[in-house]
Amino acid sequence: MTDKAILHVGAVALVTGASAGIGRAVAVALSARGARVICAARRRDRLEALVGELPGPALALELDIADGEAVDGLVARLPEDWRRIDILINNAGHDLGGRQPYHQRAAADVAAVIQTNVTGMMRTTLAILPAMRARGRGHIVTIGSVNGVEWVANHSVYVGSKFAVHGFTNSLRQELQGTGVRLTEVMPGLVRSEFAAARWGGDEARAAEFYGRFDSALSPEDVADAVLYALDTPPHVNICDLVLRPA
Ligand SMILES: NC(=O)c1ccc[n+]([C@@H]2O[C@H](COP(=O)([O-])OP(=O)(O)OC[C@H]3O[C@@H](n4cnc5c(N)ncnc54)[C@H](OP(=O)(O)O)[C@@H]3O)[C@@H](O)[C@H]2O)c1
Known part of the structure; x- marks a missing residue:
């Protein structure tokens, strides 16, 4: 055991969905604080560009979290000195x-949303959690959504996926009580990112029209600030849920 803060210089953090939006902003923020960041997503070119920009040591990990075998074997594929993961940011997600x-x-869209937002997130957690539990130390931050606690019409698949994230996270948190592993769910409202374009196969014009309907939106950096807030609390404090909305 160590009494070092979980987010310390040299801590290893795995961020899923680091090639864009919130995940990218979290990777940048963690690296600025001295963490060694494993940047995971499907688009390797984006990850390599990000790794080149980060101020500290970082690794690009091409990973589709909907690919169960790839997720199960992810730690074994890391170089040995990157395998002791202190912080997991479960961020990858979409709304096809x-x-x-x-x-x-x-x-196919229904299946892909569930395979990424729910199964992929759970399976990534399963790949990382046993070692955290064995060490009695770790912090998992999962990016849920306000749609994990409130529903709207015509949004059933994404809402269903984020309700599953919320239920899973709350249940697992209770089970982790006293183990030294903390679990936080950050639940943002509207964030201006590549999320809307990804919904519609990269249609930027449609995404711009969508974001234009709202007076304000959070930035990925706003969400990254909330993630770091949770990570920076002392070991006896567990920030359970953080709900952020555009003012
Ligand atoms: N934007 C919002 O309004 C909003 C609000 C609340 C919650 N959220 C949640 O925040 C998280 C991040 O969203 P964002 O707004 O940052 O969207 P984004 O800009 O579209 O980024 C999504 C990231 O997830 C990755 N990703 C998607 N499917 C993946 C898969 N199967 N395997 C690995 N990586 C995958 C993408 O990378 P690749 O394409 O390179 O794989 C990308 O890096 C999601 O969980 C989303 O549900 C978003």
Whole structure:
């Protein structure tokens, strides 16, 4: 055991979905604080560019969290001195197809949202948690959503996925009580990121029109600030849920 803060110079952090938006902002913030950051996502070119920009040691990890075998074996594929992960940021997620009545949805989109937002997040946690528990130390921050506690029409798949994140996170947190592993869920409202474009196959014009309908939005850096706030609390404090909305 050590009484070092979980976010210390040299701490190893794995960030899923680090190639864009919130995950990228969290990777930048962690690196600025001296963490060694494993930047995971599907787009390797983006990850390599990010690793080149970060001020500290970082690693690009091409990973599709919907690919169960790749997730299960992720720690074994890391160089040996990167395997002791102190901090896991479960951030990767998407909303393919966007808001539309459920009966009109493509079955493949439904499956892909659940495979990433729910199964991928749970399986990534399963790949990392046993070693954290064995060491009696670690902090997992999962990016949920306000849609994990409130629903809207025509958004059933994403809402369902984030309710699952919220239920899983709360149940697991109770189970981790007293183990030295902390679990925080950060639940943002609207964030201006690549999320909307990703909904519609990269359609930037449609994404700009969508964000234009709202008076304000959070930035990925706002969410990264909340993540760091949770990580910076002393070991006897567990920030359970952090809900952020645009003012
Ligand atoms: N934007 C919002 O309004 C909002 C609000 C509340 C919560 N959130 C949540 O915040 C998280 C991040 O979203 P964001 O706004 O930052 O969106 P974003 O800009 O589109 O970034 C999403 C990230 O997830 C990665 N990703 C998607 N599917 C993946 C997969 N199967 N395996 C690995 N990586 C994957 C993407 O990278 P690759 O494409 O390179 O794999 C990308 O890096 C998500 O969980 C989202 O549900 C977003």
